[in-house]
Amino acid sequence: MKSSITPRSEDHGHIFVIIIDNPTKLNSLSQQDFNCIGQLLQKADNDPQVQVTILQSTGDFFSAGVRFEDISYIRNDVVAHPERLIGHVATPNIQLATRFTQHRKLLVCCLNGPAVGMTAALVMLCDVIYTKNDSGYLLFPFANLGFVPEGGTSVTLPWKLGINSAYEHLVMGSPISLQELIDAHAVIKNYNILDTNMFNNKIISEITETILNLSPDSLLGVKNQLNANTENNLLTRAQSSETNTTLPFWSSGEPFKRFLQFQAGTRRHKL
Amino acid sequence: MNLIRFSQFYKVAEVFFSSGADFTSIAQTSKSQSGVSELKKWLDNFLSRNSYVTNVFNRHKKILICCLNGPAIGLSAALCVLCDIVYAMNDQIYLKFPFVELGLVMEGGTSVTLPLKLGHSKTMETILFNKNLNYDDLKGTIVTRNYNMTDTQEFNQRVITDLKQLAKDVYFPSILGIKKLIAANYMDNVLRANSAETSDAITSWVNGEPQRRFRMSQKKPRKNKI
Numbered sequence: 001m002k003s004s005i006t007p008r009s010e011d012h013g014h015i016f017v018i019i020i021d022n023p024t025k026l027n028s029l030s031q032q033d034f035n036c037i038g039q040l041l042q043k044a045d046n047d048p049q050v051q052v053t054i055l056q057s058t059g060d061f062f063s064a065g066v067r068f069e070d071i072s073y074i075r076n077d078v079v080a081h082p083e084r085l086i087g088h089v090a091t092p093n094i095q096l097a098t099r100f101t102q103h104r105k106l107l108v109c110c111l112n113g114p115a116v117g118m119t120a121a122l123v124m125l126c127d128v129i130y131t132k133n134d135s136g137y138l139l140f141p142f143a144n145l146g147f148v149p150e151g152g153t154s155v156t157l158p159w160k161l162g163i164n165s166a167y168e169h170l171v172m173g174s175p176i177s178l179q180e181l182i183d184a185h186a187v188i189k190n191y192n193i194l195d196t197n198m199f200n201n202k203i204i205s206e207i208t209e210t211i212l213n214l215s216p217d218s219l220l221g222v223k224n225q226l227n228a229n230t231e232n233n234l235l236t237r238a239q240s241s242e243t244n245t246t247l248p249f250w251s252s253g254e255p256f257k258r259f260l261q262f263q264a265g266t267r268r269h270k271l
Numbered sequence: 272m273n274l275i276r277f278s279q280f281y282k283v284a285e286v287f288f289s290s291g292a293d294f295t296s297i298a299q300t301s302k303s304q305s306g307v308s309e310l311k312k313w314l315d316n317f318l319s320r321n322s323y324v325t326n327v328f329n330r331h332k333k334i335l336i337c338c339l340n341g342p343a344i345g346l347s348a349a350l351c352v353l354c355d356i357v358y359a360m361n362d363q364i365y366l367k368f369p370f371v372e373l374g375l376v377m378e379g380g381t382s383v384t385l386p387l388k389l390g391h392s393k394t395m396e397t398i399l400f401n402k403n404l405n406y407d408d409l410k411g412t413i414v415t416r417n418y419n420m421t422d423t424q425e426f427n428q429r430v431i432t433d434l435k436q437l438a439k440d441v442y443f444p445s446i447l448g449i450k451k452l453i454a455a456n457y458m459d460n461v462l463r464a465n466s467a468e469t470s471d472a473i474t475s476w477v478n479g480e481p482q483r484r485f486r487m488s489q490k491k492p493r494k495n496k497i
Contacts, residue, residue, distance in 0.1 A: 143441040148448035158453055163388055167355040168415040170449045171334055172437055183411050234456055241455060245448050254442055 004029055005036040007043070011208040014051045016044035016105075020119075023059025028067040029119060031074075034092050037122070041099040051216050052207055053103065055126060056110045056200045060135065065117030071259040082251075089250050092118055093243045097152050100125035101235045106223055110203050111136045111187070112196040114175075121151025124160060125235075127223070129181070131190045132199040137175040144173040145262070146254035148246045155238045159231045160186040288364070291345025294489045301482045313476035321346065322469045325379050328353040329461045334450055338430050339364045339414065340423040349379025352388060352413060353461070355450070359414045360426040362406040366413075372401050373488070374480035376471045383464040387457060388412050 004022035009015070018040045020027045029037075037055075044053045057063060078085045100107065100122060109126035113135050120138040123129060140157070142149050149157070149170055157166035161176065161184045169176050181187040193199040211219070249255060261267035300316045328335065328350055337354035341364055348366040351357060368385075370377055377385075377398065385394040389404070389412055397404055406414065420426040475481055 143445040143449060146442040146445055148445055149452055154449070154452035155456060158456055162412050163453065163457070164354075164356055164413055164415050165411065166453060167334060167449070170453070171356070171441070171446055173441060180411065237455075238452070241452060245452055249445065249448065254444075258442070 003036055004033045005040065007040050010204050011211070013047070013049035014211060015054060015204060015207060016040075016047065016050045016052070017054045017056055017204065018044075020055075020057040020063055023057075023061070025067065026061040026064035027057050027059065027119075028064040030067050030070045031088070031091070034066075034096055034118065038096045038099040041103055045099075045102075045104055050105055051211055051214075051219055052106045052108060054108045054110060054204065054207070055122070057112050058196060059113070060196065061113045062111050062115040062123070062136070063119035065115075065119050068259060068263045071256065075256040085251055086247065089247050090243050093150050093246070094239045096122075097125065097235070097239050101152065101227075101232055101239075104220060104223060104227075106219060108203070108207065110200055112199060114139065117141065117145075118151050121149075121153045121156070124156035124186075125152055127226075129187045130203055131178055131181070131187050132196060133190065133192050133194065134178045136178050136181075136187075138181070139173075139175045140170055141173045143171060144258070146252075146258045147249040148242065150242050150246055152235050152238055152242070154242055155231060155234045159234075160184060287341045288339050288343040288351070289347030291343070291347050292485075294485050297482060297485045298489070301479075309477045309479075310473070313473055317476050318469045318473050321378055321472075322465050324350065325353070325465045326462070329380060329458060329465065332447060332450060334446055336430070336434070338427050340426055342367065345369065345373075346379050349381045349384070352384045353380055355453075357409070357414045358430055359406060359409070359417045360420050360423065362417060362419075364406055364409075364414075366404040366409065368398055368404075369401055370398060373484045374475055376468060376475070378468050378472060380461040380464050380468070382468055383457065383460045387460075 004020055004025075004027065006019045006021050008017040008019060010017055018037060020029065020033075022028070041053065044050045074085075074088045078088070106128065107126045109123050109129045110132070111123060111129055112132040114137050115123045116139045120140060123138060140149065140153055142153075148154075153170070157170065161169070161180070165176075165180070165184070168174065178187065178190060182190060191199055191202065193202065258267060300312065324346075334356065335354040337351045337357045338360070339351060339357055340360040343351050343364075344367045348368055351366060368377070368381060376382075381398075385398070389397070389408070393408070396402065397408075404413075406417070410417070418426055418429060420429065
């Protein structure tokens with residue numbers, strides 16, 4: 001299967017862009033796609049030319065999260081090899097989340113539309129979030145799907161939105177609107193643009209212009225200082241606690257059952 | 272299976288959520304128990320109760336929802352801030368922490384929960400200058416939803432109806448897991464603060480300054496802008 005993730009280099013290698021490119025499937029991602037994002041992040045991290053890493057998407061949906069077919073694949077795989085469940089659960093929650101939390105370059109997310117589940121968790125792990133227009137929202141339906149917050153969201157949501165809002169949205173499974181993200185200063189700027197390409201290109205050109213006058217070492221230094229804050233330590237701890245808390249949920253089979261019900265349309269989310 | 276899915280914390284049919292500690296009971300405690308040392312008196316009547324209730328709120332394993340139907344003051348306001356989700360009946364609600372006015376220090380975990388939920392600067396301004404936290408200050412930080420209602424009973428009932436509706440969609444063990452994961456970020460800090468706060472305040476109660484100020488508040492038309 002063709003990968004939904006493509007990298008691109010901009011501004012003479014100073015900007016590393018990771019693009020989610022499967023708009024016909026609402027940019028939902030397979031396990032391989034998530035792994036690919038992790039590998040590209042590592043590549044950007046190790047490339048001394050790169051100063052800023054940007055996460056972009058295509059079409060009008062940033063990403064619908066994990067692909068249903070992949071959940072079915074994991075379910076079947078686990079029936080035959082129960083021991084593989086740990087790997088399926090731990091890989092995104094520990095390895096991929098770590099790639100984000102330990103990333104040494106500035107991480108920018110261009111949110112062109114809604115993001116759901118694990119991809120929405122990755123959005124919250126970015127340092128700066130820009131939105132295309134007010135069509136963007138984040139949705140974390142963990143409680144509806146029968147497991148617990150993953151991808152660092154037990155830390156990033158309370159940290160960036162406030163504890164009570166985090167409880168509200170994680171417990172009720174309600175979407176986090178653009179207005180709420182702006183009010184909480186989680187989204188820095190809303191561009192009010194209709195076309196995703198125009199939005200993506202505008203941000204690249206703005207960042208190109210901005211970093212022209214900045215010291216690359218200062219950029220790294222600032223990021224390093226902010227990464228030393230308590231929240232990042234909590235995130236490191238959360239990778240273990242989230243994985244260990246969510247594992248029994250997955251092994252109980254409840255998430256597989258609920259994903260199937262959503263796919264079949266017998267269980268609907270309020271959206 | 273545990274049938275208590277959410278713990279709700281609300282008062283019925285009053286304009287105030289809670290005006291905090293009862294002045295009369297403080298006055299009675301001050302007078303009574305002659306022969307008992309001041310320290311023992313206030314350990315029994317302040318420290319043990321205060322730290323107990325704070326602790327119970329902080330360690331609660333279920334999602335704690337507060338239906339704020341009106342203003343809350345002092346320890347009651349602190350308990351509201353300890354709740355996971357707060358719904359406001361309307362925009363007339365406010366929280367007030369008159370610690371400085373009453374010769375007290377922060378209590379009910381507020382030395383941790385307020386900076387955590389409102390930010391450092393806002394907390395400092397509110398507490399040190401004895402200001403009210405109005406609906407606009409609480410919106411999006413502590414209060415997550417405004418029901419825009421006027422009748423307390425209807426409001427309380429409506430929240431319960433909404434929660435019952437919600438319970439159909441969510442997997443209950445997930446909610447306990449969410450609570451555990453999020454609370455792990457701050458629970459120990461509140462535990463520590465609870466001990467420090469009550470230990471700091473006991474000196475004031477033994478000296479009698481809060482009692483004098485509570486008495487003044489009771490007698491005089493209150494300067495306090497409630």
